[in-house]
Amino acid sequence: MIPREIPARLLRIAIVMIALFTLLALLVMVHTTPIIFTLFMFIGQPLLLLALLLLIGAVLADLKAKELI
Amino acid sequence: MSTLARAAALVAVLAPVAAWAAEDTVPLPRGWIGTTSEWVRGFGIAFALLNLALLAFAWRSLRSGGVTPTARGWLFVAVGLVPLMVAFLSFAHGLEGSTTVAACGSCHVMTPWVQDLQNVKSDTLAATHFKNHYIRESQCYTCHSDYGLAGTIKAKFEGLGHVWRYTVGAYELPIKINQPYPNVRCLGCHAGSQKFINASGHPKEEMHALLDGSVSCIACHGPAHPEQKRAAGR
Numbered sequence: 001m002i003p004r005e006i007p008a009r010l011l012r013i014a015i016v017m018i019a020l021f022t023l024l025a026l027l028v029m030v031h032t033t034p035i036i037f038t039l040f041m042f043i044g045q046p047l048l049l050l051a052l053l054l055l056i057g058a059v060l061a062d063l064k065a066k067e068l069i
Numbered sequence: 070m071s072t073l074a075r076a077a078a079l080v081a082v083l084a085p086v087a088a089w090a091a092e093d094t095v096p097l098p099r100g101w102i103g104t105t106s107e108w109v110r111g112f113g114i115a116f117a118l119l120n121l122a123l124l125a126f127a128w129r130s131l132r133s134g135g136v137t138p139t140a141r142g143w144l145f146v147a148v149g150l151v152p153l154m155v156a157f158l159s160f161a162h163g164l165e166g167s168t169t170v171a172a173c174g175s176c177h178v179m180t181p182w183v184q185d186l187q188n189v190k191s192d193t194l195a196a197t198h199f200k201n202h203y204i205r206e207s208q209c210y211t212c213h214s215d216y217g218l219a220g221t222i223k224a225k226f227e228g229l230g231h232v233w234r235y236t237v238g239a240y241e242l243p244i245k246i247n248q249p250y251p252n253v254r255c256l257g258c259h260a261g262s263q264k265f266i267n268a269s270g271h272p273k274e275e276m277h278a279l280l281d282g283s284v285s286c287i288a289c290h291g292p293a294h295p296e297q298k299r300a301a302g303r
Contacts, residue, residue: 007136008131008135008136011127011131011136011140011144011148012128012131014144014148015124015127015128015131015144015147015148018120018124018147018148018152019121019124021152021155021156022117022120022121022124022152022155023121025113025117025155025156025158025159026114026117026118026159028159028162028163028166029110029113029114029117029158029159029162029163030114032162032163032166032167032169032172033167033172033175034167034172034173034175034176034228034231034232035175035176035232035235035236036163037163037164037166037167038229038232040159040160040163041160041163044156044159045156045160048152048153048156051148051152052148052149052152055144055145055148055149058136059136059141059144062136
């Protein structure tokens with residue numbers, strides 16, 4: 001049995017990651033410099049990918065905890 | 070204040086205004102709604118701000134009731150859907166935006182090059198192309214990247230190297246081009262034009278020398294940048 005707090009905690013981490021990603025993306029669009037764009041490519045986009053994986057993982061864990069899958 | 074000083078002050082004030090007005094005299098085409106790049110940027114900023122608001126809602130919904138169907142819905146939109154749109158738009162804008170002269174000039178080591186480029190009194194090759202609008206935009210990138218998709222990819226990887234070396238300080242001053250400037254970049258635009266074909270300095274029998282790089286375009290038409298100019302003058 002997976003404790004109920006784990007998916008919620010994972011999702012909160014995912015939200016923080018997406019917030020960081022969005023801020024970097026906003027920075028790229030407001031003031032594009034090669035350094036900011038590189039940061040967005042190598043930090044922002046992996047954050048997005050990780051957050052998506054966390055979202056999928058948390059939803060699956062939640063469904064499993066509710067014995068729906 | 071003497072009349073001469075007053076006149077000088079008036080010219081100093083009016084010259085930039087006149088220059089601005091002169092640039093603004095060309096009316097935009099009828100029905101102008103902006104460029105694709107401007108729209109991408111506008112939508113990108115709007116989606117990013119929307120996403121930050123959605124994230125706040127998702128956070129609140131998660132805090133109040135745990136992983137409920139409502140929270141899942143907010144999360145699906147705020148973490149899964151809108152960020153993908155933001156990623157696409159910011160990537161497209163960043164790719165385009167990093168080719169501008171302003172982007173190249175954002176590293177302070179490039180300041181003398183950019184200043185010379187934009188100096189209307191300079192007679193370097195770069196400044197000549199800039200002030201006469203031979204290249205309309207992204208002037209640094211246009212001359213320093215090869216043609217086609219492979220050229221873009223190569224330029225982006227080289228740019229990554231530049232960012233790394235600039236960040237860790239692994240460069241020597243004065244900045245120099247890392248390989249001889251390839252003639253094909255000049256010929257990509259100039260070869261085939263009537264001015265090029267009819268110029269006495271470009272006889273047909275000498276074309277192979279330009280194509281194989283044994284004669285450089287810069288050798289006759291340079292200096293391309295001020296540092297070369299200074300070196301040539303020594």
